Amino acid sequence: MAVTKRGAAIERLAGGEFDLLVIGGGIIGAGIAALAARNGLAVALVDKGDFGGATSTASSKLIHGGLRYLRLGDDRLVRESLQERRLLSRVVTPHLVRRIPFVFPVYRGGPYGPATIQTGLVLYGAFARSRLHWLASGESARELVPSLRVAGLRSCGVYADATTHDGRLCLANVRAAEDAGGVVLNYAKVRELRIVGGRVVGATVVVDGESVVVSAKAVVNATGPWVDLVRRLEDPAAAPTIRLSKGAHVLVRLDEPWEAALTIPHDKVRVSFAVPWEDMLLLGTTDTLYEGEPSAVEASDEDVEQILEEASVAVDAKLLRADRIRSTYAGLRVLPGGDGATARARRETVFHRGKGGMLSVAGGKLTTYRRIALDALNMLGLRRVDRRPFPLPGAGSRASFDTRDDVDPRIRANLWNHYGTLANAVLAPAAEDPDLLRALHSDGPDIAAQVVYARDFEWAVRAEDVVWRRTTLSLRGLAQEATPLVEELLDPDAALRVRPQV
Numbered sequence: 001m002a003v004t005k006r007g008a009a010i011e012r013l014a015g016g017e018f019d020l021l022v023i024g025g026g027i028i029g030a031g032i033a034a035l036a037a038r039n040g041l042a043v044a045l046v047d048k049g050d051f052g053g054a055t056s057t058a059s060s061k062l063i064h065g066g067l068r069y070l071r072l073g074d075d076r077l078v079r080e081s082l083q084e085r086r087l088l089s090r091v092v093t094p095h096l097v098r099r100i101p102f103v104f105p106v107y108r109g110g111p112y113g114p115a116t117i118q119t120g121l122v123l124y125g126a127f128a129r130s131r132l133h134w135l136a137s138g139e140s141a142r143e144l145v146p147s148l149r150v151a152g153l154r155s156c157g158v159y160a161d162a163t164t165h166d167g168r169l170c171l172a173n174v175r176a177a178e179d180a181g182g183v184v185l186n187y188a189k190v191r192e193l194r195i196v197g198g199r200v201v202g203a204t205v206v207v208d209g210e211s212v213v214v215s216a217k218a219v220v221n222a223t224g225p226w227v228d229l230v231r232r233l234e235d236p237a238a239a240p241t242i243r244l245s246k247g248a249h250v251l252v253r254l255d256e257p258w259e260a261a262l263t264i265p266h267d268k269v270r271v272s273f274a275v276p277w278e279d280m281l282l283l284g285t286t287d288t289l290y291e292g293e294p295s296a297v298e299a300s301d302e303d304v305e306q307i308l309e310e311a312s313v314a315v316d317a318k319l320l321r322a323d324r325i326r327s328t329y330a331g332l333r334v335l336p337g338g339d340g341a342t343a344r345a346r347r348e349t350v351f352h353r354g355k356g357g358m359l360s361v362a363g364g365k366l367t368t369y370r371r372i373a374l375d376a377l378n379m380l381g382l383r384r385v386d387r388r389p390f391p392l393p394g395a396g397s398r399a400s401f402d403t404r405d406d407v408d409p410r411i412r413a414n415l416w417n418h419y420g421t422l423a424n425a426v427l428a429p430a431a432e433d434p435d436l437l438r439a440l441h442s443d444g445p446d447i448a449a450q451v452v453y454a455r456d457f458e459w460a461v462r463a464e465d466v467v468w469r470r471t472t473l474s475l476r477g478l479a480q481e482a483t484p485l486v487e488e489l490l491d492p493d494a495a496l497r498v499r500p501q502v
């Protein structure tokens with residue numbers, strides 16, 4: 001019988017002697033696996049759920065320096081993040097990073113005056129090596145943000161930052177790890193670590209109900225909110241290193257396009273965002289201490305209420321009606337352990353070397369994942385690491401794709417924005433089966449060919465993998481109606497073959 005791609009990965013996982021086993025396929029684990037594989041290491045990457053299924057698809061979807069971190073005195077983080085923004089948008093994954101202006105409104109009685117904002121923007125611009133920052137009047141800012149509330153508005157700071165699709169950024173790294181020879185497997189949970197002579201030398205992974213023993217010279221624990229749980233597999237007495245803070249988001253319908261996003265100040269430390277994203281408006285986020293089971297995190301009614309109320313400081317109330325909500329989601333920030341308000345805690349990465357040698361890495365930002373991966377590999381001291389940024393699969397010139405006039409422009413733009421140069425490969429089977437060009441839902445730009453591609457080349461196992469992370473269906477609030485068709489297209493019988501990589 002033909003072996004599925006998943007079956008082949010399970011066989012390689014069980015039989016392999018790896019240099020590195022990475023536990024956790026969020027952006028940090030995927031980034032480490034991609035970098036290690038690219039540097040010639042034999043790498044295995046496993047995730048207990050779907051790749052990017054936790055924090056890495058629950059972010060504010062910004063590739064940014066974080067203006068507010070200047071206020072917290074974290075200049076180093078801002079400088080590094082802005083450098084990474086530049087590298088990601090120019091080299092690593094240009095199709096997934098969208099530069100847009102951000103408007104920072106200064107209202108009478110608000111936490112900042114125009115002079116403070118101007119000083120902050122000059123510093124931010126210097127770190128970004130960019131002059132794209134200025135003070136604007138309310139009227140000219142309204143040309144960028146048509147629903148900006150102008151009552152009480154003194155002026156606005158305008159600066160440049162960027163948005164992304166966090167789930168697809170994560171998948172691009174998983175794909176890079178696999179393309180460079182790594183074994184990658186989702187729905188593969190590390191249940192225990194292999195410890196020989198006091199050293200961690202692999203793990204027992206539960207895959208499709210079976211236990212698979214994986215051998216590796218080094219193990220990285222990149223399990224985000226679960227990092228301390230996995231550390232306790234190495235040392236049951238390991239003390240906690242982190243605390244968790246919940247951040248929720250709301251997506252609302254947008255009738256008129258916004259040319260810019262809003263950064264809305266609430267006090268001297270907290271801001272929230274209103275960001276045009278995939279033809280909708282992404283609002284958030286909250287910042288509250290979370291002590292429950294990580295997988296149970298969700299946006300509560302109170303979170304949604306808070307987000308809409310905070311957005312109303314700067315956004316016309318008509319846009320914020322409950323009946324305009326398309327979807328909500330929530331994720332968990334991993335913050336260094338300590339006391340005090342989570343909003344004030346530094347967004348540092350927590351590295352920890354366990355007594356059996358396992359390296360645990362958690363926290364930090366999506367924006368700086370590449371730098372975190374470089375630091376992690378250096379700490380492992382496995383080999384000299386090439387620090388130069390490399391293009392992820394899909395990075396490249398748009399010219400070859402734009403010539404396709406057989407595809408509706410909205411669908412074409414959606415494919416380019418999510419797959420880059422791989423968009424041609426997504427469309428390839430539609431040459432024989434034009435039915436694959438049909439929309440998965442009449443209100444969204446995603447098409448059937450994406451499900452087939454997700455099944456054959458992007459490790460999609462369940463419908464939720466497709467509707468939440470490989471298309472925009474769930475975030476648009478279209479998943480329920482589209483799921484039967486997605487399930488039909490995911491039919492495992494249709495995937496019972498190992499296709500060559502494209």
Ligand SMILES: Cc1cc2nc3c(=O)[nH]c(=O)nc-3n(C[C@H](O)[C@H](O)[C@H](O)COP(=O)(O)OP(=O)(O)OC[C@H]3O[C@@H](n4cnc5c(N)ncnc54)[C@H](O)[C@@H]3O)c2cc1C
Pocket residue numbers: 023024025026027028029030046047048049050051052053054055056057058059060061062063064188189190191222223224225226230245246247248285330331332333334361362363364365366367368
């Ligand atoms: C609300 C919010 C907004 C944010 N906004 C931004 C932003 O706009 N820009 C930005 O740069 N950063 C942002 N961040 C930060 C960024 O999202 C995170 O730093 C990043 O996603 C963390 O990725 P991770 O890989 O460490 O964790 P995760 O994505 O949580 O991945 C950990 C993975 O480990 C897996 N795992 C756990 N246990 C096991 C096990 N036993 N075996 C196998 N696998 C296991 C999980 O299934 C999970 O997929 C935001 C964070 C939050 C919470």
